[in-house]
Every structure is written in C-alpha cells, then in structure tokens.
Amino acid sequence: xxxxxLQALFSGVLIGGVYAxxxxxxxxxxxxxxxxxxxxxxxxxxxAYMAYLVESRTGLDPYFAIPLxxxxxxxxxxxxxxxxxxxxxxRELNSLILTFAIGIILTNAILLxxxxxxxxxxxPALQDAVSLGDVFxxxxxxxxFVLSVVLMGVLWWWLKSSWYGRAVRAVSSNRNAAxxxxxxxxxxxxxxxxxxxxxxxxxxxxxxxxxxxxPATGHALTVKAFIITVLAGVxxxxxxxxxxxxxxxxxxxxxxxASSALQELAGMVLFLLVLFLLxxxxxxxxxxxx
Amino acid sequence: xxxxxxxxxxxxxxxxxxxxMALGAGLxxxxxxxxxxxxxxxxxxxxxxxxxxxxxxxxxxxxxxxGGMVSFGHAAFFGVGSYASALLAAKLGVPVLLAIPxxxxxxxxxxxxxxxxxxxxxxxxxxxxxxxxxxxxxLATELxxxxxxxxxxxxxxxxxxxxxxxxxDRAGSYVLVLACVALFALVYVVLRxxxxxxxxxAISDSEDATRVxxxxxTLLKSxxxxxxxxxxxxxxxxxxxxxGFLEPDYAFSGIWSVxxxxxxxxxGYRSVLGPIFGAVVIYLFDQVIAKSLIPVGxxxxxxxxxxxxxLLAPNGLSGLVARIFSKTAEKHHAGA
Numbered sequence: 001x002x003x004x005x006l007q008a009l010f011s012g013v014l015i016g017g018v019y020a021x022x023x024x025x026x027x028x029x030x031x032x033x034x035x036x037x038x039x040x041x042x043x044x045x046x047x048a049y050m051a052y053l054v055e056s057r058t059g060l061d062p063y064f065a066i067p068l069x070x071x072x073x074x075x076x077x078x079x080x081x082x083x084x085x086x087x088x089x090x091r092e093l094n095s096l097i098l099t100f101a102i103g104i105i106l107t108n109a110i111l112l113x114x115x116x117x118x119x120x121x122x123x124p125a126l127q128d129a130v131s132l133g134d135v136f137x138x139x140x141x142x143x144x145f146v147l148s149v150v151l152m153g154v155l156w157w158w159l160k161s162s163w164y165g166r167a168v169r170a171v172s173s174n175r176n177a178a179x180x181x182x183x184x185x186x187x188x189x190x191x192x193x194x195x196x197x198x199x200x201x202x203x204x205x206x207x208x209x210x211x212x213x214x215p216a217t218g219h220a221l222t223v224k225a226f227i228i229t230v231l232a233g234v235x236x237x238x239x240x241x242x243x244x245x246x247x248x249x250x251x252x253x254x255x256x257x258a259s260s261a262l263q264e265l266a267g268m269v270l271f272l273l274v275l276f277l278l279x280x281x282x283x284x285x286x287x288x289x290x
Numbered sequence: 291x292x293x294x295x296x297x298x299x300x301x302x303x304x305x306x307x308x309x310x311m312a313l314g315a316g317l318x319x320x321x322x323x324x325x326x327x328x329x330x331x332x333x334x335x336x337x338x339x340x341x342x343x344x345x346x347x348x349x350x351x352x353x354x355x356x357g358g359m360v361s362f363g364h365a366a367f368f369g370v371g372s373y374a375s376a377l378l379a380a381k382l383g384v385p386v387l388l389a390i391p392x393x394x395x396x397x398x399x400x401x402x403x404x405x406x407x408x409x410x411x412x413x414x415x416x417x418x419x420x421x422x423x424x425x426x427x428x429l430a431t432e433l434x435x436x437x438x439x440x441x442x443x444x445x446x447x448x449x450x451x452x453x454x455x456x457x458x459d460r461a462g463s464y465v466l467v468l469a470c471v472a473l474f475a476l477v478y479v480v481l482r483x484x485x486x487x488x489x490x491x492a493i494s495d496s497e498d499a500t501r502v503x504x505x506x507x508t509l510l511k512s513x514x515x516x517x518x519x520x521x522x523x524x525x526x527x528x529x530x531x532x533x534g535f536l537e538p539d540y541a542f543s544g545i546w547s548v549x550x551x552x553x554x555x556x557x558g559y560r561s562v563l564g565p566i567f568g569a570v571v572i573y574l575f576d577q578v579i580a581k582s583l584i585p586v587g588x589x590x591x592x593x594x595x596x597x598x599x600x601l602l603a604p605n606g607l608s609g610l611v612a613r614i615f616s617k618t619a620e621k622h623h624a625g626a
Contacts, residue, residue, distance in 0.1 A: 036416075036417075083597070083601065086601055087600070087601070087604075088604075089604065090604065093354075093360055094600050094604055096360055096416060097360070097551065097555055097596065097600050098596075098597055098600045098601065100362070100551070100596075101552075101593045101594075101596035101597035101600065102593070102597060103593075104548070104589055104590070104592065104593030104596070105590055105593035105594055105597065107589075108587040108588075108589050108590035108593060109587075109590055111586060111587040111590075112584065112586070112587040112590065115586075116586070219544075223417070223420065223421075223424075226417045227421075230414070230417075261428065261431065261432070262428065262432070264424055264428065265424070265425060265428045268421040268424050268425050269425070271418075271421055272418065272421055272422075272425075275406075275407070275410070275414070275418060276406045
C-alpha cells in the first residue's frame with residue numbers, strides 16, 4: 001500500500017510539472033490583459049497534435065516537433081490576442097465568451113482533422129520504465145518533468161532580469177504607471193501572449209510524450225490551469241509549481257485510492273475548498289479576486 | 291388553442307409597455323411555427339427541443355443580463371432538474387405536472403451550494419459554476435442506488451393528458467413547453483421593469499456605489515441565481531419527461547452549458563426575445579444544416595458563429611434590429 005501511495009505521489013509530481021507550464025501560460029495572459037483565456041488548454045492541445053503529426057508522419061522523435069509547435073501555437077496565440085484586442089465594451093465578459101468560442105473552434109478543428117481517438121507517443125524509448133528506488137516512471141515522464149522545471153527557471157530569469165520580462169510585470173501590476181514609464185502596453189500584451197503560446201507549445205509536446213491526448217483534453221487542461229491559478233494565486237512561479245504539483249498529486253492519489261472516474265472530481269473539490277476557505281490562495285497571494 | 295393562449299399572454303404583456311408588444315408578437319410567431327412546419331413529427335420534435343433550449347437560454351441570459359454573471363455550467367441546473375423530476379415521478383409517484391416545478395425547486399436548492407461563489411466575480415464565478423456542473427455529473431454517475439448510475443433512468447412516467455390535451459404527443463408537448471417559455475419571459479419582463487430590475491442595473495454599473503446607497507447587492511444577485519436555476523431546472527424536467535430517457539452524460543452534458551451561451555449571445559442576451567429566438571435559430575441551424583455539412587465536429591460552425599457575433603455584434607441580433615429601427619426612426623425624424 002505504501003508503495004502504491006509513493007508511486008502515486010511520484011507520478012503526481014511528474015505530471016504537475018506540465019500542469020505548471022499550462023497554468024503559467026494562462027497566468028501570463030491574465031496578468032497582461034486581465035482576461036482569462038479559456039482557449040489556453042486548446043493551444044496546448046494544438047501543440048500535442050503537432051507532436052503527433054510529426055511523429056506519425058516522419059517517425060522522428062516527438063521532441064523534433066517543438067519548432068513546428070512553437071510556430072503554429074505562437075501564431076494561434078497571437079491571432080487570439082488580436083481578436084481579443086478588438087473587443088470594445090464589456091471586455092471582461094465578452095473576452096470570456098470569445099476565448100470560449102475559440103476553444104470550441106480549436107477543439108472541433110482538431111476533432112475534424114485528427115479524429116476523436118486517444119493519441120500518445122509510440123516511441124519505445126520514451127515509454128521505457130525507469131526505476132528510481134521503489135518507484136517507477138516512463139522515461140518520457142522524467143524528460144517532460146525536467147523540461148518543465150528548466151523552462152520555469154528560464155521564465156523566472158526572463159521575468160526577473162530581461163527588459164521585456166520586467167515590462168510584463170510592470171504592466172500587470174499597474175498599467176498606467178507602466179505607460180508613464182515609457183512602456184507600450186499593447187506591445188507588452190503581444191509579448192505576453194507570444195510567451196504564453198511558447199509555454200503552451202512546450203507543454204503540449206511534453207504532454208504528448210508522457211500522457212494521452214484527445215480533443216476533449218484541451219478543455220480539461222484549461223480547467224486544471226484555472227484550478228492551479230486559484231490554488232496558487234497568480235503571483236509567483238514557485239507558487240504555481242506547488243499548486244500544480246498539489247493538483248497532480250491529488251489526482252494521482254484519487255486514482256490510486258478510489259477510482260479513475262473520480263479523478264476530475266478530486267481536482268474540482270480541491271478547487272472549491274480553496275476558493276471558499278482560503279480566498280487568497282494557498283500561499284496568500286495578495287491579489288484580490290473579484 | 292395554441293394561438294389563443296399566446297395572444298392572451300401577449301395582451302397581458304402589452305399592458306406592461308411597448309417592448310411587451312414585440313415579445314407578444316414573437317410568442318405568436320413561435321405559436322404559429324408548427325403550422326409552418328406542416329406538423330411533420332420530425333420538425334415538430336426539433337422545434338420542441340429548440341424551445342427547451344429557448345427556456346434554458348432565457349435562464350442563462352437572465353443571470354447574465356440582470357445578475358451580471360456569466361455561467362459556464364448551466365448544465366448543472368438543467369441536469370438536477372431533469373433527474374429530480376424523473377425520480378420524484380418514478381419513485382414517489384408524484385404527478386408529473388407537479389414533479390416538473392419541483393424539479394425546478396430542487397435545482398434552486400442545488401444552487402444554494404453555489405452561494406459562496408457569488409463573492410467571486412467574472413472569470414472566478416464562471417469557472418466555479420463549471421466546477422459544480424462537473425461535480426453534479428460525477429455524482430449522478432456515482433450515486434447509482436438513486437440515479438441508476440451510468441446505465442441511466444428509463445422507467446419513469448411521461449407527460450399526462452390535461453383538459454383533453456395529450457401533452458405526451460408532440461403537438462401537446464410543444465404547447466406545454468411554449469407556455470412555459472412565455473410564462474418565464476413574462477416573469478423576466480415584469481422583473482426587469484420592477485425596482486429589483488433597476489437596482490440590478492445599478493449593480494452592473496457600479497456594485498460598490500450601489501452598496502453604498504443601501505442596496506444589498508449580494509442578496510439580489512443570489513435571487514437571480516435562484517430564479518435562473520429554477521427556470522433551467524424546469525426546462526430540464528420538461529425535457530426529461532418528453533424524451534423519456536436520462537443518463538448522466540446526457541443530462542449533465544456540456545451541451546446544456548454551451549448551447550444557451552451561443553443562443554443567447556447570438557440572439558442578444560440583453561433582450562428577452564433574443565435568447566428565445568436565438569435558441570430556435572441556432573438549434574435548427576445546428577441540427578439541420580451544420581450536422582449534414584459536418585457530421586462529426588459540427589460545433590465548429592457554432593464556435594465560429596459565436597466568435598463572429600461577439601466581435602461584430604456583441605448585442606446580438608436583437609441589438610442589430612434595434613439599431614436598424616433607431617436609424618430608420620432618426621431618418622423619419624429628420625424628414626419631418
């Protein structure tokens with residue numbers, strides 16, 4: 001039993017890495033424009049299907065799909081930004097509906113092109129079991145986790161040290177003050193959406209190598225990313241990572257101890273508990289929601 | 291019969307003002323639709339489903355327009371209403387016509403669990419309500435001693451005969467559903483004209499300022515949530531007794547959350563008629579045109595439609611119509 005629980009904890013942490021990438025993309029776009037991009041999970045899904053496309057057509061390792069995914073998802077994210085930017089009035093409400101609509105379009109486009117079958121990598125190297133002491137993982141899971149942690153490090157450095165990264169933080173904390181300092185918010189919003197798209201591209205390819213994807217996965221990912229945002233607040237990268245790991249572990253433990261049918265329920269219950277009991281998130285982010 | 295009931299309703303509305311005229315006329319059009327459909331059972335069946343969606347879209351728009359809340363989880367209320375009514379009728383022998391409003395009541399009770407979510411605004415409320423819809427679907431699957439689980443419910447009573455009208459046949463069902471749509475549209479119009487409607491408009495302009503002048507904004511918003519849940523529950527219940535089969539993946543399907551949004555935004559969620567007609571147009575478009583063009587993935591057309599409407603005509607068709615009317619009125623004015 002202990003072994004099973006340990007294994008569940010381990011798998012939960014590994015998938016948490018990818019969840020964190022998805023949630024960070026959502027948080028970046030939210031920080032810049034104060035809108036929740038309900039199509040973010042579908043952008044991740046798009047990247048996962050690019051990986052499937054490259055692997056099934058060329059027989060190459062799915063990681064070779066990263067450049068293609070970056071271009072396609074980056075372009076999609078940019079197009080999405082341009083559309084959201086066109087909204088004039090009732091911005092919060094209409095942007096929710098618009099991104100929701102784009103999510104429906106992407107999901108169904110993927111359904112039309114790739115059918116509803118579940119897809120995952122066919123590479124034996126990625127599916128090999130690796131043992132670390134008492135627990136096991138697929139090699140793909142380990143690589144995806146390491147990739148996620150490295151990307152989080154890069155993002156952290158970018159936001160902390162680069163001019164653009166600091167401008168992104170400035171715009172999300174006070175748009176008008178940032179404008180007075182000579183930052184063009186429209187440009188920073190574009191950059192935020194491009195970086196969010198890049199994160200989605202990596203997350204999607206990583207997801208494909210460690211888990212299964214199908215058209216409905218996109219919507220579920222958006223919800224998960226949102227849950228993590230609520231758990232962690234939108235403030236910090238380590239907070240988002242911890243929130244993501246917590247969600248991953250909760251899901252994995254539910255599957256191990258109860259049933260896989262309850263996996264989604266566990267995340268939702270966790271979400272509602274935190275939302276009602278700890279309205280500032282687990283880590284007390286100061287941003288007020290509402 | 292259909293026409294007289296609708297015109298008497300429209301007469302009642304007419305007394306309440308000019309906008310009521312349009313509503314009354316709209317309902318008459320809906321009452322006449324089956325005649326245009328040539329009473330073909332297939333078309334009549336489609337129209338019944340479309341009207342169910344009209345009711346659901348109306349309840350979504352009421353919450354969005356008066357309450358200022360976007361719901362991505364109206365499937366929760368719809369599903370609870372349908373299961374509650376079917377179970378009351380099947381297990382406790384409650385008469386179906388009583389079980390249907392009780393289904394609405396139980397949907398309202400289920401919305402009590404969402405009250406804490408009212409503190410949240412915008413996207414947080416939207417996603418919290420989505421979470422509820424998922425939880426209810428999973429509960430309906432897991433509580434199989436009550437709901438029959440994933441296998442679903444089949445043996446429960448259908449609609450009865452009332453005043454010599456067999457509500458279970460398609461024409462009868464159509465009349466019943468249309469009467470419910472008309473009733474709730476009337477409630478909506480009256481509510482919007484009342485003090486409560488004024489207060490709610492003020493809340494949507496500035497919630498803080500409204501609180502300062504002594505309006506209990508949270509209380510009013512929760513009433514809107516209850517009413518919206520009740521209406522959605524009633525239409526869920528009607529649908530359950532009309533189709534005669536329930537399973538969790540159907541009753542709590544995301545379709546019941548997505549379609550009212552598309553219908554209400556398409557028709558114009560700030561009007562009363564917009565969601566009602568939006569639902570009829572959208573449903574018929576989806577079932578008759580989209581499905582034959584693209585059998586799998588036909589929702590892509592609805593998604594495109596929704597995106598285009600939000601971008602080009604955020605007030606929907608009714609907004610467009612109103613704009614054209616006001617333009618022609620201006621012309622008349624200038625001419626005179």
